Amino acid sequence: MQNNYLLKRKPLKAFLLAICVPFFASAQNRMLQQQIPLNDLSAFKSPSPNWSVAGSVIADFNKPNTITKKEGTGILVSIPGKDKNEDIFTNMEHGDIDLSVDVMMPKGSNSGIYLQGRYEIQLLDSWGKQALTSGDLGAIYERWDESRPAGQFGFDGVAPRINVSRAPGLWQNIRIQFQAPKFDASGKKIANARIVRIILNGMTIIENAELQAPTRGSAFANEAATGPLRLQGDHGAVAFRNFRYSTRVGTMTVDGTRQVWDSNDKPVSVDVKGEPVVFRSFVDIPGKRVTHSASVGLLNNISYGFDLERGTIYQIWKGGFLDASPMWLSRGDGNARAIGSVISLDDKPALALIHEDNQAWPDTLEKGIFRQKGYELDETGIPTFKYNFDGININDKTTSEDGKGLTRKISVDGPAPKDLFARVADASDIVDLDNGLYAVNNFTYYVQLDKGVKPVIRNSAKGKEMLLPIKNTDKGTSVQYSLIW
Known part of the structure; x- marks a missing residue:
């Protein structure tokens, strides 16, 4: 496909x-x-x-x-x-x-x-x-x-x-x-x-x-x-x-009569109709520009942004998909914007080797430790992102069955070192609500873990962070969690 x-x-x-x-x-x-x-x-x-x-x-x-x-x-x-x-x-x-x-x-x-x-x-x-x-x-x-x-x-x-x-x-x-x-x-x-x-x-x-x-x-x-x-x-x-x-209410109506583009330009949107969409562009988020973004629009009006340089899901949203007008109007600047209700997530690397309990999660990756290898689409059009982290081949797939949330599975080809972790959340607070459900960032969204999975929750610069160890088991080497909002 x-x-x-x-x-x-x-x-x-x-x-x-x-x-x-x-x-x-x-x-x-x-x-x-x-x-x-x-x-x-x-x-x-x-x-x-x-x-x-x-x-x-x-x-x-x-x-x-x-x-x-x-x-x-x-x-x-x-x-x-x-x-x-x-x-x-x-x-x-x-x-x-x-x-x-x-x-x-x-x-x-x-x-x-x-x-x-x-x-x-x-x-x-x-x-x-x-x-x-x-x-x-x-x-x-x-x-x-x-x-x-x-x-x-x-x-x-x-x-x-x-x-x-x-x-x-x-x-x-x-x-x-x-x-x-x-x-x-x-x-x-x-x-x-x-x-x-x-x-x-x-x-x-x-x-x-x-x-x-x-x-x-x-x-x-x-x-x-x-x-x-x-x-x-x-x-x-x-x-x-x-x-x-x-008590002051403006009367401006958005009725299509305001001309905000050059007369020869037309707005361009990217829609999801019938099958998922993967769209490469720059994306501006608070404080930075993601220069290697793959925005993924799934069915039922749910989408996420994936940073191809860090293996990170940096934002999630419901609503429409993308406004690509900045890429096409006038000379263009390569930027696309999410259409909808956006929740910003952690923009730091998704994986790290944590050798000691007090070792801080890295803000950046050392040169050469992360190599993007593209992505493959399954029979329904959902991508699996593939990359190499410190010599370890990773498969990273995110799905949504009903438009209520996203389920992400990060799997490893072969065994993983015992100190390999995925960071699931970094926020002001993380509240354990029992049965694997955690409220994140003052009840902005939830993280749902499978039964029996025990995360590492520790202090971070923002407040709290949740880490999941990527363990070797008889069923393979992977971690899985859901984002619900």
Whole structure:
């Protein structure tokens, strides 16, 4: 099977929606200067017993609606119980609002953010779903009218355009840019409320949605110029942190009319359709340029970046695949950018010979110790990267069965020295959640190990690192782990 370089040209509108908006959103985060304090519950009106403030939480990956918490401040938690369970309302009331908040939900949980207490943005464990509805994470929930024909009571909901939801128990960020309805001096509504943009985990999922009226479950029968934020607390366990907002909402719409390229240039995207894609380019990541990158787009909107000089998976993402415009516009600079919700990983060498417990993981490789030998595609188009590390032939293959995560297997041709290790993670922290599951970098993603595998977790310059010894066994010499997010 030949290498796949599927360069497709998209309409400018679609390209701007997918590419430009995440960068715009990131640049605007610093404008959200106001906060909802979470030192206690004083920012809220008469909270019911299901609400509390905590210092840390764990929302269970496997057990539905299960959150555990520790004392402290900074996190708002709802754990529905036997007592009265209600939603919570802020003392603050808003009209237009640009709101950013981090959300954590356990498996199967259901909650919501009601703008002005009236218009619900859905919160749901939607991890891995392929067909999205107005009931999924980040959606605008539907309106409701039982006078309509049977089966059509719910209407006017807006589903996300793509699923970038993360796994249960991981922190996710949602940003909502909302324009309140407008009224004249007599109180007559002259403009409907509008969602300018919803950005989930860095990816725009809804844009330019007009809200004709409150969604189902509104706390108020009328519409008004202002109202409180309302957080749903009676459906499922949920945690919130980092409420930041501004009452200034820009009206810029990304509708394809803005010309951002030369008139003779057209944007170029690389798509995954029907089979995996391997694409060679430069890739810029924080602080450096990966000059020998192989970006791999698998099915179900999941991708990863592989550094051919270090044998390292340096980033993973869900969403689209690549924006290759910088390679082709004007003179080109050889760079391609991931389209989607990106998680940055360790960019240091994947393998090292560690002779002593206190020996630091190398930042670079000595000249000649690593030799790239290309890659082979299997019958489905998935690559196995081949390289030689210090005289040891390595096969490195990463797969995904369902789009929920990646499974990487590093195997050795022949025996391996006893001090050969693979570094799986290097992050601020690594939390052991039992049964081979580890939360990495303050619950940004998980590492799942096979039963019985014991990693080495030790201090590093960033905080903690996880190493796996590559052991010789009767079944061969290899290590395997999964990245879940």
